[in-house]
Amino acid sequence: MEKPENTENKILETGEKKKGSSVTAENVAFVRALESLKPEGERICYDPYAVRFLSQQYLMFMKMAARDPSRTPFPGVHNSLSARVRYFDDFVNRAIDNGVCQLVILGAGYDTRAYRIEGLRGKVRVFEIDHPGTQSVKMEKIKDIFGSLPDHVEYVSVDFEAGNFGQQLIEHGYEKSQKTVFIMEGLIYYLPLKTVDGILSFIAKNSGIGSAIIFDYVHESSIDRTDGICGVQCTACDQNEIKNATKDMAKQGEPYKFGIKEGMLESFLAQRGFSHACNVTSEDYKKAYFHGINESRPVCCLSYFAHAVVK
Numbered sequence: 001m002e003k004p005e006n007t008e009n010k011i012l013e014t015g016e017k018k019k020g021s022s023v024t025a026e027n028v029a030f031v032r033a034l035e036s037l038k039p040e041g042e043r044i045c046y047d048p049y050a051v052r053f054l055s056q057q058y059l060m061f062m063k064m065a066a067r068d069p070s071r072t073p074f075p076g077v078h079n080s081l082s083a084r085v086r087y088f089d090d091f092v093n094r095a096i097d098n099g100v101c102q103l104v105i106l107g108a109g110y111d112t113r114a115y116r117i118e119g120l121r122g123k124v125r126v127f128e129i130d131h132p133g134t135q136s137v138k139m140e141k142i143k144d145i146f147g148s149l150p151d152h153v154e155y156v157s158v159d160f161e162a163g164n165f166g167q168q169l170i171e172h173g174y175e176k177s178q179k180t181v182f183i184m185e186g187l188i189y190y191l192p193l194k195t196v197d198g199i200l201s202f203i204a205k206n207s208g209i210g211s212a213i214i215f216d217y218v219h220e221s222s223i224d225r226t227d228g229i230c231g232v233q234c235t236a237c238d239q240n241e242i243k244n245a246t247k248d249m250a251k252q253g254e255p256y257k258f259g260i261k262e263g264m265l266e267s268f269l270a271q272r273g274f275s276h277a278c279n280v281t282s283e284d285y286k287k288a289y290f291h292g293i294n295e296s297r298p299v300c301c302l303s304y305f306a307h308a309v310v311k
């Protein structure tokens, strides 16, 4: 099949960006939608709603990649993102079994957990927090899909860099005394250290016993702070796959700003009020999820998953 001229770049650079909305949020929805086309038993994660968040250009590209998987952009990154969705889903499901009362999704983008994870509705209050530009697009789409906004979800529009997300969260009904899980998926590397510290400090001081955080992060050494591009060379990815992927994100106005020093996750979190830090590497999730037909799929070593409990 002939590759249409420059299609990948057109999607990634212009991406029919809805005014003020996050292109990286749509990129992740694209990955979930593409993975969800695979048969049950083969797919790493499943999100039946992700496709509804894609623009025409992404839809076209998804169909092309589904017909010819060799045209999946950044395959290692794609596979790692699918594993991230699965790992975070599994974490939320365990939290539900263990009696979590609230789920706060920071930088929610087009995350659809509130609508697709059984066990949340009626039991767990969900707060989705995002930049107003992305959240308004999301809310319209949710009304489109379900006819109305669901009762168990509260939408909090903030810019984390403004520094008052905690106050807004409380004003939207967040209960400080309740056991809560805070998800920061695909978020913290886009924020400056001061903002990350502000978020972690709020969580550590304002959540109930047994509350937890889950997030993904990159090593500080892998980011070039001058241009927000990551220079890690991943052995599983094509030589420059990561660099090109992060360059695209930086061009779209979402450069990498923050990383954690290699080997310092536990102390970074301990200093900020968290214990039981768990670090998950690409080898760990490859071993956990990529079996049989998926065994040869490459994963990307750029980012790590982590979770911890509020002390």
Ligand SMILES: C[S@@+](CC[C@H](N)C(=O)[O-])C[C@H]1O[C@@H](n2cnc3c(N)ncnc32)[C@H](O)[C@@H]1O
Binding pocket: 022, 024, 025, 028, 029, 106, 107, 108, 109, 110, 111, 129, 130, 131, 134, 158, 159, 160, 161, 184, 185, 186, 187, 190, 191
């Ligand atoms: C890569 S997307 C991830 C979206 C979603 N968590 C997922 O995994 O599908 C990053 C999200 O963080 C949000 N975000 C980034 N910086 C932000 C800020 N300063 N304030 C509020 N939201 C922000 C973006 O709007 C976007 O929705």
